[in-house]
Amino acid sequence: MSLADKLDTTQIESNLAQEMNSFMKNLDKPNILLAGPTGCGKSTLCNLVFGREICKVGCGTPVTRGINKITDPDIPVTVFDSEGYETGADFGDGGQDSSQNYYGIITGFLDSQHDAGHPVDVVWYCVSAPSERITDADFKVIRAFQDRKIPVALILTQIDVATEETCETLKRISISELGENFRENIFESSIDYLNIPVPAGIKELHEWTLRQLPESRKESFIISCNKNFDQKFEQCLNYTKIAVAAAATASVSPVPFSDAAIITPIQIGLISKILTVWNLNQLEKLAGCVALDTILPSIGKSIAGNLIKMLPGFGSFAGAVINAGVSSSITYGLGYALSKACKEIHRHVLDGSNIDLNEVFNSQFANAVFEYAKQYKKDNYGNK
Structure with missing residues (x-):
């Protein structure tokens, strides 16, 4: 059984919940x-x-x-x-x-x-x-x-x-x-x-x-408003760019063989911000469904699966490494695909229509992460 299949998100959920709470607490309110x-x-x-x-x-x-x-x-x-x-x-x-x-x-x-x-x-x-x-x-x-x-x-x-x-x-x-x-x-x-x-x-x-x-309070206003889809999406892209830059400058790291490490702290921070911008931190209140239980396993499995695709030999030998190109590319793919998925969920919630999170975060989501990551890597790193 691969790491992607056996992923246990309990610790990841805990880390993400803490990150989301910290993010909201530190926002500068207008x-x-x-x-x-x-x-x-x-x-x-x-x-x-x-x-x-x-x-x-x-x-x-x-x-x-x-x-x-x-x-x-x-x-x-x-x-x-x-x-x-x-x-x-x-x-x-x-x-x-x-x-x-x-x-x-x-x-x-x-x-x-x-x-x-x-x-x-x-x-x-x-x-x-x-x-x-x-x-x-x-x-x-x-x-x-x-x-x-x-x-x-x-x-x-x-x-x-x-x-x-x-x-x-x-x-x-x-x-x-x-x-x-x-x-x-x-x-x-x-x-x-x-x-x-x-x-x-x-x-x-x-x-x-x-x-x-003031510049420091615009972010909070965007998050607070529900129908500003374009501004929310643009804000998520800004978060993604920052996370990608951080991932690119991070030191080369070994492939993680623990469930909790498959999603990096940089990616946890990015996920928490994107979910907050699209108000998915309140999805249980708004739509009566538990978002994190469905979203996190899909995200974790997507990252693990895409590491397998982008790292020759991943999962077959110890000592394989995740270089800056792979890390930043997967972070970009994750941020862009998650932003689009959350936008669709948010639209359904506001319309009052039913939304099946399992249909949103399925194999197509993982494929979208991979395609965006692959294109980003090609555009910025070539064959490295």
């Missing part, structure tokens, strides 16, 4: 503030952008009067949800207390977060399009963000129950008040997100937000 009048659809917008129910009724921990902090151990982002103010109370009328208090709550929160070393990275300011109004109170709060150099997006929400003329009027008023350059910061969203997979403006808001975030 801080996003939801702002705007009461009832303007802030929570709905948040759930739309992330493609999952982050903001739930009654969720969050109060951090100050009027602002709740929303966190989830499986989602590397921190959302601050403000309660808003009643739109009937504008700064220019006799009932200005509500909006004036809101302005004080927001500015006080921004300054306290900054002083504590946890500044707000991005603000999503929501205004209900069917309300047909954006007030001086809104503009004053938005300018407070601008004065503090905090990127702020204005989102016209609930556009599916507003006229196009109303939306255009609100945009025109906003640009007149905030300047022509602010045009690029205005987006739209629909309340009927269940029947509109990618509402107009949500994709653009996601991309805008990603551009505004």
Whole structure:
């Protein structure tokens, strides 16, 4: 019986679980503030952008009067949800207390977060399009963000129950008040997100937000969002490139004859990141199946089987070695094939359709790893 056939993944599963937990724990979380009048659809917008129910009724921990902090151990982002103010109370009328208090709550929160070393990275300011109004109170709060150099997006929400003329009027008023350059910061969203997979403006808001975030926090935002397939795949390719470079510079090593050693620490790290990006670390919660029990044996057997193909004499004599070319090539093949497989699984999970992991991680997966590895080795190492 070959090493590929008798692979015991118990230790590998333990190592991978530790690596995934460590990876999530050390991610730099972005801080996003939801702002705007009461009832303007802030929570709905948040759930739309992330493609999952982050903001739930009654969720969050109060951090100050009027602002709740929303966190989830499986989602590397921190959302601050403000309660808003009643739109009937504008700064220019006799009932200005509500909006004036809101302005004080927001500015006080921004300054306290900054002083504590946890500044707000991005603000999503929501205004209900069917309300047909954006007030001086809104503009004053938005300018407070601008004065503090905090990127702020204005989102016209609930556009599916507003006229196009109303939306255009609100945009025109906003640009007149905030300047022509602010045009690029205005987006739209629909309340009927269940029947509109990618509402107009949500994709653009996601991309805008990603551009505004500090480099160290972009990775977390990509992981937190569910429907950004292209960005997730690109992030996985970046992880793969880093792992390949590490494998290429690693010293020549003997062929492993223990189950736990068949997947190297470099590859364990790569696998953990790819699974996390595609939210497969939560697959048991999302789809009711245990991912690692199916995925790991297939990955381990694939690596062992491909070592046999790429190393003449592997398994037949002691002292065979895995050189940098073979190690980096198999790492590349693994990263690319796993990224594609996880993308397919993630798509099925979001669609609510059944997915048989055994069908995804079958002999075709092992063949894909080999073909990608073989091509990489040919392109980068020739016949070495």
